[in-house]
Amino acid sequence: MAVERLTVIDRAAFLRRREHRAVRVAALLGLLALWELATRIGWVPALFLPSPLGVIGELAGMASSGQLFVHLAASLRRLFLGLAVGAGAGISAGVAVGFFSLAEAVGQPLIAATFPIPKIALLPLLILWLGIGEASKVTVIALGVFFPMAINTYTGVRQADPLLIRAAVSFGAGRADVIRKVVIPSALPMVFAGLRLAAGTALLLLVAAEMIGAESGIGFLVLQAGNLMETTKLMVGIAVLSLLGVASHWALSGLERLAIPWKHT
Amino acid sequence: MRVSIEKLSKVYRDRDGRQVIALEDVEFDVEAEEFVAVLGPSGCGKTTLLNIVAGLLPASSGQVTFEGERRPGTPLTATVFQEFALFPWRTARANVEFGLEELGLPGSERAARARRYLDMTGLAGFETRFPHQLSGGMRQRVGIARALAVEPAVLLMDEPFSALDAQTRALMMEELLAIWERTRQSVLYVTHNIQEAVYLADRVVVLSRRPGRVIEIEPIALGRPRTEAYQGDPAFIRAVDRIWGLIKAQARSALGEERG
Numbered sequence: 001m002a003v004e005r006l007t008v009i010d011r012a013a014f015l016r017r018r019e020h021r022a023v024r025v026a027a028l029l030g031l032l033a034l035w036e037l038a039t040r041i042g043w044v045p046a047l048f049l050p051s052p053l054g055v056i057g058e059l060a061g062m063a064s065s066g067q068l069f070v071h072l073a074a075s076l077r078r079l080f081l082g083l084a085v086g087a088g089a090g091i092s093a094g095v096a097v098g099f100f101s102l103a104e105a106v107g108q109p110l111i112a113a114t115f116p117i118p119k120i121a122l123l124p125l126l127i128l129w130l131g132i133g134e135a136s137k138v139t140v141i142a143l144g145v146f147f148p149m150a151i152n153t154y155t156g157v158r159q160a161d162p163l164l165i166r167a168a169v170s171f172g173a174g175r176a177d178v179i180r181k182v183v184i185p186s187a188l189p190m191v192f193a194g195l196r197l198a199a200g201t202a203l204l205l206l207v208a209a210e211m212i213g214a215e216s217g218i219g220f221l222v223l224q225a226g227n228l229m230e231t232t233k234l235m236v237g238i239a240v241l242s243l244l245g246v247a248s249h250w251a252l253s254g255l256e257r258l259a260i261p262w263k264h265t
Numbered sequence: 266m267r268v269s270i271e272k273l274s275k276v277y278r279d280r281d282g283r284q285v286i287a288l289e290d291v292e293f294d295v296e297a298e299e300f301v302a303v304l305g306p307s308g309c310g311k312t313t314l315l316n317i318v319a320g321l322l323p324a325s326s327g328q329v330t331f332e333g334e335r336r337p338g339t340p341l342t343a344t345v346f347q348e349f350a351l352f353p354w355r356t357a358r359a360n361v362e363f364g365l366e367e368l369g370l371p372g373s374e375r376a377a378r379a380r381r382y383l384d385m386t387g388l389a390g391f392e393t394r395f396p397h398q399l400s401g402g403m404r405q406r407v408g409i410a411r412a413l414a415v416e417p418a419v420l421l422m423d424e425p426f427s428a429l430d431a432q433t434r435a436l437m438m439e440e441l442l443a444i445w446e447r448t449r450q451s452v453l454y455v456t457h458n459i460q461e462a463v464y465l466a467d468r469v470v471v472l473s474r475r476p477g478r479v480i481e482i483e484p485i486a487l488g489r490p491r492t493e494a495y496q497g498d499p500a501f502i503r504a505v506d507r508i509w510g511l512i513k514a515q516a517r518s519a520l521g522e523e524r525g
Contacts, residue, residue, distance in 0.1 A: 167350035170319050171415065172340060172367035181363070185354040262354045262395045 050232040055239060058232045072240065074216035078134065079206050079244075082141025087198065090146040091191060094153025099183055111150060119144040119201075120208050127213070137209040144205045145198040152197070156190025157183050189263065192256045199248040207241065218244075266333035266341070266418035266451060268295040268318065273327035275313050286476035287313045290327070293470050293482055295419060297333055300445060300452045302462035304508065305472030306516055311455040312347075314477070315423050318453060319344055335418050338368060343417035347424040349408045351396040357407045358383065358392040364415035382410040385444060402433040409441070419451040427456070438465060439493065446490050459512075463487075463504045464496060471508055474515045481511055 032052050038044055039051035046054065062068035097107035119140055126136040160183050168182045210219025222237035275288040287310035295301045305311050316322040318329050319342045331341050343364060351360050358379050365375040383392055386406040396404050405425055412420055425441075426434040438461065445452065456462050462469045469483045485504055487495050495501050 161350075163346065163348060163350045164352060166316075166321055167344070167346060168352075168363070170321055170342070170344045171364035171411075177367065182352070185352070188354075260354070262397065 047229065047231055050235055054232050055235045059236045059239065062233070062236060068236070068240070071216055071218050071221045071237075074214075075206060075210065075218045075244075078137050078141060078209070078217065079202055081138045082206070083145055083198065083202050085138065086142035086145025086202070087149050087195065089142070090149025090194070090198075091153045093146070093150040094155075094191075095157055095179065095184065095187070097150070098154040098157025098187070099179060111147070115147050115151070119147075119205060123209060123212060132213040137206075137214070140209050141202050141205045144201040148197040148201065149191070149194045152190045152194030153187055156187025159190070160186035188260050192252065192260070195252055196249070199252060200245070203241065203245055203248070266331050266335055267297050268419055268451065268453070269330045269332065270294070270314075270318065271327050271330070273314070273317065273329065274325045275310065275317065275322070276325045288317075288324075289476040289478050291472070291477065291479055292327075293479060295451050295453050297451055298449045300454065300465060300467045301470060302454045302456055302466035302468070303470045303472060304456055304459060304462040304512075305477060306457060306474050306512065306519055308519075309472045309474050310477035311457075311472060312423055314472075315344070315421050315453065315455050318342065318419075319421055331418060333418075336416070338370075339416045339418060340364075340368070341418050342421050343412035343415045344421040344423060345405070345408050345412045345425045347427055349396070349401075349404045349428070351404055351407055351411075353396050356393050356395055357388055357399065357403075357410075360396070360407050361410045361414050364411060368415060378414050379410075382414040385413070385447070386410040387440065400433075401429050402437055405429065405437065406440075409444070413444070413448065413450075417450075419453060422452060422454040424456055425454075426461070427458070434461075435493075441465070442491050459505050459508050460496070463501055463508070464491065469504075469508060471511055473512075474519060481508075483508060 035049075036051050036053060039046055039049060039054075050058075059068070093107060093111075096103040097111070098104070122143065123136065123140050126139050130136040130139060164182050164186070165178055168178050173181065206217070207219035207222070210217035211223045214220040218237050218240055222234055222241075225231070225233035225237060270291060270293055273288055273291040274286070276284055276286050279285050291310075291314060293301070303311055303314060313322065317324045335341070352363065355363065358376075361379040361383055362375045365378055370378070379392075383389060386409055388403065388406050388410060391399065391403060394403075396407065399407065405428075408425065412422075426437050429437060442465065454462070454465060463485055466485055469485060470479055471481045471483060472478065473480050483504060486500050487498060487504075
């Protein structure tokens with residue numbers, strides 16, 4: 001046998017992933033620059049695809065004229081009302097169905113049967129019932145929010161550690177205290193996961209509702225701009241909607257950090 | 266207070282619908298200020314017994330009675346759990362205050378009592394930590410402080426140290442004995458560890474494998490306050506050997522069952 005002396009090398013080096021921070025920023029800026037360039041030199045007509053700088057300019061103009069905020073305020077009002085009503089009802093239903101066996105017997109088949117209905121299909125019916133005003137818009141958003149909230153809360157409640165419930169009872173907790181001090185805090189992470197889902201659904205339904213018989217709102221803005229071939233204005237609407245999506249994600253993350261400090265410290 | 270456990274049996278059905286006898290005619294007392302250890306192999310119904318005494322599970326037959334003087338506003342029992350069972354969303358102090366809230370104590374008294382028992386269990390300075398920020402040993406100290414704080418007539422302990430590493434366990438047992446010397450509370454302590462039972466208890470109730478029956482009640486003739494030095498005492502070693510003799514055959518048959 002030959003005598004050898006070998007130094008160990010890191011054979012798993014190719015598995016380690018680097019972050020490539022600069023590339024991330026460059027990719028995004030590069031795409032925007034390419035887009036700007038494409039419209040400047042006339043590869044694509046501005047009517048089909050307005051330039052990014054043009055969209056930003058239009059946004060600034062609409063902001064200074066106040067037109068943007070009229071639409072934004074109308075949309076935010078519907079969004080918040082729908083989210084609040086839907087989340088309130090969904091969380092209450094989820095806790096009840098998750099904790100009380102009778103509520104589960106009643107609620108679970110009902111939710112399972114109504115959950116698959118695409119909520120947007122209910123909008124004409126809701127308009128028939130509630131009129132074309134705010135009530136039908138808020139209701140369709142609330143319905144879309146209700147289901148992910150109810151189902152997630154239910155799951156969170158069912159996942160509450162039975163040992164913790166037993167511990168609470170052993171220290172004298174009754175039904176109300178078990179729900180308030182054990183079941184609800186246990187379900188909070190699932191509730192927030194539900195809120196994230198619900199926020200996306202709410203935005204979708206908001207735009208859809210505002211495209212049917214509204215005189216204000218970002219969805220209305222987008223539809224109207226499209227009808228008038230004001231593509232730049234249309235793009236402003238889309239940009240504002242995506243900013244709303246990002247903002248709601250950030251707001252929920254912040255809220256979650258506050259509400260669930262034991263998961264983040 | 267004194268606890269009498271009389272002719273206690275627990276029968277339940279397993280998933281296949283078969284009857285399983287967890288406990289059969291279990292009978293013993295815990296005197297006031299007495300430390301009783303219940304020793305048995307896994308699956309002998311120790312935890313079931315503790316749950317019945319705590320009023321968290323109904324017995325199939327027999328009864329548990331508490332007799333004697335009880336200070337007003339104190340519960341009959343409080344439990345220290347094997348897996349700690351701390352509320353992850355509550356800080357150490359808020360966990361200790363849980364039972365006090367349920368007793369309906371005003372905020373100022375809750376804070377004072379929580380402080381006293383957090384100090385007693387060596388948790389001063391850790392009051393605002395959440396359970397996940399504490400080591401296993403510290404977590405169980407919170408569990409012990411939470412149970413002591415309600416000042417129960419009988420303290421129930423369900424294998425409180427079995428989830429800890431050996432060194433931490435040894436230290437925690439010493440601390441438990443020191444605390445017990447101060448509070449002199451009736452304790453019902455469940456364990457599968459013979460040394461632990463003999464080291465801590467005044468009497469060791471030895472249970473058989475399923476169905477759990479009392480094989481023997483072994484008085485431990487060691488002085489108090491107990492220190493680690495007692496673990497080399499001939500009386501300690503004799504007691505451990507005697508109890509091991511009682512359950513060795515059963516442990517062996519359990520080993521065979523698990524293999525086959």
